[in-house]
Amino acid sequence: MLRARAIGTWLLSSAATLLLISFGSFALLYLVGDPATAVAGSQATLEDIERVRQEFGFDRPLFEQYLDWLGSALTGDLGVSYTLRRPVIAMIGESLPITISLSLTALVFATVVATAVGVVAGLRPEGRFDRFLTTGAVLGIAIPNFLLGMVLVAIFAVWLGWLPATGYRPFSAGPLEWARFMLLPAVTLGVGLLAQQVRTLRSSMIKEMDSGYVRTARAKHLSEPVIVIKHAARNALLPIVTVIGLQMSRVITGAILVEQVFAIPGIGQLTVRAVAGRDLPVVQGLVVLFAATILLANLLVDLTYGWLNPSTRRAR
Amino acid sequence: MSWLPSGLHRVTDREAGGTGRFRRPVLISSASLPVKLVLFAAIIVGAAAILAPWLPLQDPLEQDLQAILTGPTSEHLLGTDQLGRDLLSRTLWGARTTLLAAMVAAGVAGIIGIPAALIAGYRRGWIETALNRSSDVIMTVPALVMLLAVQAALQTGIYGSMVTLGIILAPHLYRVIRSEVLKISNSSFLQSGRLSGCSHRRIILRYVLPNVREQAVVQLSFQFGFGLMVEAGISFLGVGVQPPDPSLGSLLNGTMSLISREPMLVFAPGGVLVLLILAFNLAGDLLRTKSKAQHGE
Numbered sequence: 034m035l036r037a038r039a040i041g042t043w044l045l046s047s048a049a050t051l052l053l054i055s056f057g058s059f060a061l062l063y064l065v066g067d068p069a070t071a072v073a074g075s076q077a078t079l080e081d082i083e084r085v086r087q088e089f090g091f092d093r094p095l096f097e098q099y100l101d102w103l104g105s106a107l108t109g110d111l112g113v114s115y116t117l118r119r120p121v122i123a124m125i126g127e128s129l130p131i132t133i134s135l136s137l138t139a140l141v142f143a144t145v146v147a148t149a150v151g152v153v154a155g156l157r158p159e160g161r162f163d164r165f166l167t168t169g170a171v172l173g174i175a176i177p178n179f180l181l182g183m184v185l186v187a188i189f190a191v192w193l194g195w196l197p198a199t200g201y202r203p204f205s206a207g208p209l210e211w212a213r214f215m216l217l218p219a220v221t222l223g224v225g226l227l228a229q230q231v232r233t234l235r236s237s238m239i240k241e242m243d244s245g246y247v248r249t250a251r252a253k254h255l256s257e258p259v260i261v262i263k264h265a266a267r268n269a270l271l272p273i274v275t276v277i278g279l280q281m282s283r284v285i286t287g288a289i290l291v292e293q294v295f296a297i298p299g300i301g302q303l304t305v306r307a308v309a310g311r312d313l314p315v316v317q318g319l320v321v322l323f324a325a326t327i328l329l330a331n332l333l334v335d336l337t338y339g340w341l342n343p344s345t346r347r348a349r
Numbered sequence: 350m351s352w353l354p355s356g357l358h359r360v361t362d363r364e365a366g367g368t369g370r371f372r373r374p375v376l377i378s379s380a381s382l383p384v385k386l387v388l389f390a391a392i393i394v395g396a397a398a399i400l401a402p403w404l405p406l407q408d409p410l411e412q413d414l415q416a417i418l419t420g421p422t423s424e425h426l427l428g429t430d431q432l433g434r435d436l437l438s439r440t441l442w443g444a445r446t447t448l449l450a451a452m453v454a455a456g457v458a459g460i461i462g463i464p465a466a467l468i469a470g471y472r473r474g475w476i477e478t479a480l481n482r483s484s485d486v487i488m489t490v491p492a493l494v495m496l497l498a499v500q501a502a503l504q505t506g507i508y509g510s511m512v513t514l515g516i517i518l519a520p521h522l523y524r525v526i527r528s529e530v531l532k533i534s535n536s537s538f539l540q541s542g543r544l545s546g547c548s549h550r551r552i553i554l555r556y557v558l559p560n561v562r563e564q565a566v567v568q569l570s571f572q573f574g575f576g577l578m579v580e581a582g583i584s585f586l587g588v589g590v591q592p593p594d595p596s597l598g599s600l601l602n603g604t605m606s607l608i609s610r611e612p613m614l615v616f617a618p619g620g621v622l623v624l625l626i627l628a629f630n631l632a633g634d635l636l637r638t639k640s641k642a643q644h645g646e
Contacts, residue, residue, distance in 0.1 A: 053486050058498055066502025168383070171634075175627040177578050179585050180619045183605055191609040282491040289493060290582055294605065304494070305586050308501040316501045324489045 039335065047328040051321065055106070058320040059099050062313045063091070071311040072115050102317070111321075112314035114307075121318040124303060131201060132292070132299035136284045138215055139222035144277065146223075147230035152266050154231070155238025166231060173228030178287050182221040182294035189217060199296040218295045222287045226280050233276045238269040271342055278334030281327050384631050391628030394621055398444035406438040409595050427617050440617045443595035444625065447584075450511045450596070451576030455569050457515020462522030463565055467553050469523070470530025477527075484520030492517045493582060500588045507580065507590045514579055518572050525568050529561040563640040567633050574629035581622050597622040 062068070069086040070077070077085075086092050090101075102112065111121035154163040190198035196217055204211045241247065242265050250260045292301035300319070307315035380388070397404065412434055419429045427436040469477040487495075492514065499505070499513045533539060542552045577597075583589035584598025592599055600618035608615050 050486055050489055054490060057486075058490075061498060062502045066504075171627070171630065172623075175574070175630055176623050177581055177585075177626070179582065180601065180615075180622065183601070183608060183615055184619070186605065187608045187612065187615070285491045286493040286582075289497075290585065293586060304497060305588075308497045308588055311501050311504075313501065316498055320490060320494060320498050323491055323494050327489050327491070 036336065036339070039339075040332070043328075043332045043335070047325075047332070050328060051324060052103075054324045055103065055317070055321045056099055058317055059102060060095060062317055063098060064095050066311070066313065067091075068115075068313050071313055106318075106321070111318035114315050115312050116310045117312075121314050124315065125300070125318060125322060128299045128303045131203075131297060132288050132301060134204065134211075135215065135218055135222065135291070135297060135299060136288055138219040139226065139287075140277065140280075140284065142219055143223040143226035143230055144273065147227050147234055147273070148266075148270065151231045151234025152238050152261070152269065155235045155242065155269065156261065158235075158239050163235070166235070170228040170231045173224050176224070177290070178221050178225055179290040179294050181224060182218070182291055185217050185221055186294070199294075201295075201297045201299075218291050218297060221294070222284070222291045225287060226283065229280065229283075230273055230276055233272050234269060237272045238265065241265040241269045271338070274334055274337050274341065278330050281330035285323055285326065380631075380635055384635070387624065387631060388628055391624050394441075394444065394624060395448060395628075398441045398448055398621075401438075401441045401445045404441070406441060407435040409434060409439045409442040410593055421613070428611065428613050430611075430614055436613060436617055439595040439600060440597075440621055443597045443600045443618055444621050446507070446590055446594070446596040447577055447580045447598065447622070448625070450507055450580040450590075451573050453508055453511040454514040454518060454576035454579070455573040457512050458518035458522050458572050459565070459569055461516060462519035463526055463561075465519070466523045466526035466530060467557055467561070470527040470534060471549070471553055471557060480523065484523050487517060487520045492579060496579070496583060497586075497588065500583070507584070507596065510583060510589060511576065511580065514576060518575065522565070522568050522572065526561050526565055529564045530557055533557065533560050563636065567636045567640065570629050570633035570636060574626045574633070577622065577626050577629065 069082045069089070069091050072089060073082045073085045090098065105112065109122060111125070113119065114121055114124060117124070150166055154160075154166045157163055186198045189196045197214055200214055202210045202214045242261075244265075247260060247265055250264055255264075288299065289301035289304055291297070292299045293305060296302075300322075303315065304319050306312070307319065421428050427440065430436055430439065465480055469480045490498075495517055496510055496513055500510060503509065505513075539552065539556055542556050547556075580589060580596060581598035581601070584596045585602050587599075587602055590596035590599045592602070597618045601615060601622075604614040
C-alpha cells in the first residue's frame with residue numbers, strides 16, 4: 034500500500050520534472066540554437082537555410098513543434114538524426130547496453146571494494162591503514178577520470194602490455210574477452226566512485242562502532258567478527274545506498290569522458306558526436322534519457338532505503 | 350552582559366556574527382605537513398599561472414618544427430609538444446585559462462546561489478517553494494550533459510560555458526546555504542533584531558549573512574575545484590577551449606597516442622590539474638573542519 038503510494042507520488046513529480054526539462058532543452062536547442070543552420074550544414078547559402086526551415090517546419094511556433102516532438106516521444110519516436118538520417122531511438126538503443134555494462138561494472142567494483150576497505154578502515158580510525166586509505170580517497174576524488182584513464186593505459190597497455198589500450202568487445206564475444214577490454218575503463222570510472230563511498234563508509238563505521246548496541250554486544254562477550262559483520266557493518270552500509278544514488282550523475286558524466294578515452298562506442302561517444310555535429314534531435318533525446326535515469330535512481334534509492342531501514346518508512 | 354538571557358539586551362551587530370574585521374585564525378597551522386606542502390605548491394603554481402603574461406616564458410603558440418618532442422632541455426625546461434611548442438609555457442598559460450574559467454563558474458554560482466538562499470531561507474513562502482523546485486529540476490540533469498547541450502545550441506566559447514556552469518552549480522550552493530539560514534531562522538538574535546526595528550535588508554546583510562559566510566566559503570572552494578575539473582573535461586572532449594589555445598584540458602586532448610614517446614605531455618598538465626583540484630578540495634575540508642570545531646559540532 035505504502036509503497037504503491039510512494040511510487041504514485043514519484044510518477045507524478047517525475048513526469049512534471051521530465052516535462053519541464055524536455056521543454057527547457059527543446060526551447061534551448063530549437064529556439065536559441067538555430068536548427069535550420071544545423072541541418073543545412075556549414076556550406077549552405079541563405080536560400081538553402083530558408084528552404085530547410087520550411088521543409089522541416091522550423092518556422093512554426095515553438096510550442097507547436099514541441100507538442101509534435103512530445104507526441105512522438107510518448108510513442109517511443111524521438112525523431113531522426115540530422116547527420117546520420119537514422120531514428121534517434123535506434124541509435125540510443127545500440128549504444129545504451131554498452132554504457133550500462135560499463136557503468137554497472139564500475140559501480141559493482143567500487144561498492145565491493147569500498148565495503149571491504151571502508152569497514153576495515155573504520156575499525157581503527159587514525160590507524161595506519163585508515164590514514165593510507167583517507168589519503169588515497171582524497172587523491173581519488175581529485176583526479177579527473179579521463180586523466181586517470183590515460184595514465185592507466187600508459188602503464189598497463191603501453192608499458193606492461195597486459196591489457197588492450199582501447200576498444201570494446203560485447204559480452205557475446207566471450208566473457209573473458211569482454212572482461213579484458215572492460216577492466217581498465219571500469220576501474221577508471223570506478224575509482225572516483227570508490228573514493229567517495231569509502232569516505233562515507235569509514236565515517237559511518239566509526240559512528241556505529243561507538244554506539245550503544247556495540248557496547249552491549251561486547252558486554253555479552255560476542256566475538257569481535259560477529260559484532261563487526263553482523264551488527265555494526267550492516268548498519269554502517271545504509272548510507273552507501275544514498276551515496277550510490279547521488280553518484281548516478283557522476284556515473285553518467287564519468288562514462289562520457291571514459292568512453293572518449295577508451296574509444297568505447299557507448300552513449301558517451303554518441304553524446305559527444307551529437308554535440309560536435311549539432312545533431313539536435315539526438316542531443317534532445319539524450320538529455321531526456323539522462324534526466325529520466327537520475328529520477329529513476331532517486332526512486333530506487335528511496336525504495337531500497339525504506340526496505341533496508343524500516344524506521345524510515347513514513348507512518349500513515 | 351553574557352549573564353543576561355539572550356534577547357533581553359540589544360544585540361549588537363558584532364554579537365550577531367561580527368561585521369568587524371575579518372578574523373583569520375591560525376588555519377594553516379592546523380593542517381598536516383603533506384596538506385601544507387600541497388597548498389604551498391598549488392599557491393606557487395597558481396601564482397605562476399596567473400602571472401604567466403608577465404613571466405619570461407616563451408610564446409605558448411610559437412611552433413618550432415625543428416624541435417618537436419625534445420624532452421626536457423635547457424631551452425625548454427619541460428620539453429616541447431608535437432608541434433615544437435614550449436610545454437612549460439603552454440602548461441602555465443593553460444592553467445591560467447583553467448583557473449580563470451573556474452573562477453567565472455564559482456563566481457556566477459555565488460552571485461546567484463547565495464542571494465537566492467538568503468532570500469528563500471529568510472522570507473520562506475512561495476518564493477522558497479519556487480526556488481526549491483527550480484533547483485531540483487536543474488540538478489536532475491548532470492552538469493556535463495547540460496553544458497554539452499548548451500554548447501550544441503549556442504556554440505559559446507569557454508567563458509560562455511563557464512557562466513552556464515555557474516548557473517548549473519548555483520542550486521548546490523543554494524541548498525547548503527539555505528539550510529544554514531534555516532538553522533538560525535528562529536534564533537533569538539534574529540528576533541531581537543526584528544524587534545528593534547531593523548529592516549529586512551539590514552537583518553539579512555548584517556545578521557544572517559555573517560552566519561552563513563563560512564559555509565559559503567567552504568562550498569565555493571569545492572565548487573572552484575569542480576569548475577577546474579569540468580573545464581578540463583569539456584576541453585578534453587574538444588568542446589571547450591579550442592586548439593591551439595592551451596587549457597589544462599585541451600592540452601591533454603590528443604596526447605594519448607604520444608604518452609609512451611613523451612610522458613611529460615600528459616604528466617605536466619595533468620599534474621598541475623590534479624594539484625590545483627586537490628588544493629581547493631583540501632582548503633574546503635580545512636575550512637569546514639575549522640568551522641565545525643568553532644561551533645562545537
